[in-house]
Amino acid sequence: MRGWQLVDKRISFHIVTEEAKIGPFAERFAGYEDVTLVSVPTGFSPRKAKYKARALEYFRVLSNLTEFDWVLHLDEETFVDAYALEACIDVMERSNVDFAQGYIFYNHHGYWKNWLLTLGDMVRVTDDIGRYQWQANCLGSPLFGVHGSFFLVNGDVENVTTWDTDNLTEDYWFASKVPLGCPRGRRMTSAAC
Amino acid sequence: MALIPKGQRGMFSQRTRLTLGLLQYNAVFFVLIAFPTFYYFYYYARPHHRIDEALYFDFSCLVALLALLPGEGVLWFNALCNLWPPRPHRYRNSTKVRNFSRMLICMASKGDNIDVSPSLMTSGDQSVSWV
Numbered sequence: 001m002r003g004w005q006l007v008d009k010r011i012s013f014h015i016v017t018e019e020a021k022i023g024p025f026a027e028r029f030a031g032y033e034d035v036t037l038v039s040v041p042t043g044f045s046p047r048k049a050k051y052k053a054r055a056l057e058y059f060r061v062l063s064n065l066t067e068f069d070w071v072l073h074l075d076e077e078t079f080v081d082a083y084a085l086e087a088c089i090d091v092m093e094r095s096n097v098d099f100a101q102g103y104i105f106y107n108h109h110g111y112w113k114n115w116l117l118t119l120g121d122m123v124r125v126t127d128d129i130g131r132y133q134w135q136a137n138c139l140g141s142p143l144f145g146v147h148g149s150f151f152l153v154n155g156d157v158e159n160v161t162t163w164d165t166d167n168l169t170e171d172y173w174f175a176s177k178v179p180l181g182c183p184r185g186r187r188m189t190s191a192a193c
Numbered sequence: 194m195a196l197i198p199k200g201q202r203g204m205f206s207q208r209t210r211l212t213l214g215l216l217q218y219n220a221v222f223f224v225l226i227a228f229p230t231f232y233y234f235y236y237y238a239r240p241h242h243r244i245d246e247a248l249y250f251d252f253s254c255l256v257a258l259l260a261l262l263p264g265e266g267v268l269w270f271n272a273l274c275n276l277w278p279p280r281p282h283r284y285r286n287s288t289k290v291r292n293f294s295r296m297l298i299c300m301a302s303k304g305d306n307i308d309v310s311p312s313l314m315t316s317g318d319q320s321v322s323w324v
Contacts, residue, residue, distance in 0.1 A: 004298065008296065010293065010294065010295055010296055011296045011297075011298065012295065012296070012297055012298065013298045013300070014297055014298065014299050014300065015300050015302060016299060016300065016301045016302065017301070017302045017303070017304045018303075018304055020304075021302075021303075021304025022304075024304070025302075025304070052301050052303075055301045056299070056301060059299055059301070063297060066294070068292060068293050068294040068295070069293065069294060069295045069296075069297065070293055070295070070296045070297070071296075071297045071298075071299050072296060072297070072298045072299065073299050073301070074298060074299065074300045075300070075301075076300055076301070076302040076303075078300075080298075085296075088296065089296070090283075090284045090285050091284060092291065092293045092296065093284075093290060093291050093292070093293065094284035094285065094287035094289050094290065094291065095284045095287065095289070095291075096289065096291070123267075123268075126268060126271045127267075127271060129271070129275060130268075130270070130271025130272065130273075130274040130275050131267075131270060131271050131274045133274065133275070133277070134274030134275070134277045135274075137277055137283075138277045155295075
């Protein structure tokens with residue numbers, strides 16, 4: 001049993017990638033029966049979406065999301081732990097928000113070991129614990145946009161908004177479109193830290 | 194990238210840790226970038242040039258200042274934003290109960306890095322913190 005299932009058995013893990021690149025993933029995760037590999041067919045052509053937005057759109061359609069489903073979007077290099085997942089569950093079960101953004105500590109590993117990278121990533125961390133958490137907790141709306149990673153969205157919101165955009169910053173586009181299409185208004189919070 | 198593991202959370206309160214971190218980030222930015230830039234313009238570059246170029250270097254200093262302001266401004270805006278309490282697990286004691294049926298962790302990958310999220314793969318023991 002994987003760690004996330006110890007937190008809650010309703011949590012499942014999906015890796016979404018292009019059909020042509022699924023092979024190495026299948027080898028890498030051969031023993032992980034609880035990890036679902038989703039390959040985006042080459043022939044899948046939504047109206048506008050390209051690249052990552054296209055993959056997310058395919059996953060949305062494939063998953064048959066409902067208002068009782070939630071999707072936690074991660075980038076491939078992002079780590080999560082039980083604390084973060086528990087905070088997400090708090091948001092899902094005990095709040096009335098439609099989507100949430102968590103903090104990412106970009107330079108957590110090897111802190112000051114690679115000092116140049118540590119310096120470079122400082123601005124991003126500052127943004128996360130500064131204005132991004134403020135907009136989520138105080139404003140309740142994505143004034144400055146959102147990150148595509150550690151982004152928790154209700155399934156119903158995904159269905160209304162969709163990922164079908166030709167905007168390369170699909171996360172920002174999504175956040176800006178949610179207030180227009182969200183059935184329950186524009187509500188956002190900070191998921192965890 | 195990772196969230197702070199459990200072992201390090203007990204050292205300071207959530208708020209203290211974030212505030213200290215933000216001050217640290219601002220201090221490092223100021224010491225390593227902003228201050229050396231101003232030092233160069235005001236105390237090094239300017240005296241080495243003729244009087245009639247002084248106005249030019251005054252203008253350069255102004256440009257440098259204006260160039261730095263947005264970056265530093267965002268940093269201090271972030272510091273102000275941090276005064277708003279983050280309140281992690283703010284909903285834990287809420288009486289509201291909203292059921293969910295599935296939580297799907299969706300990790301989109303370009304396929305360049307197949308060593309995705311080993312934190313989720315390595316252990317079922319939460320105490321290890323998965324990282």
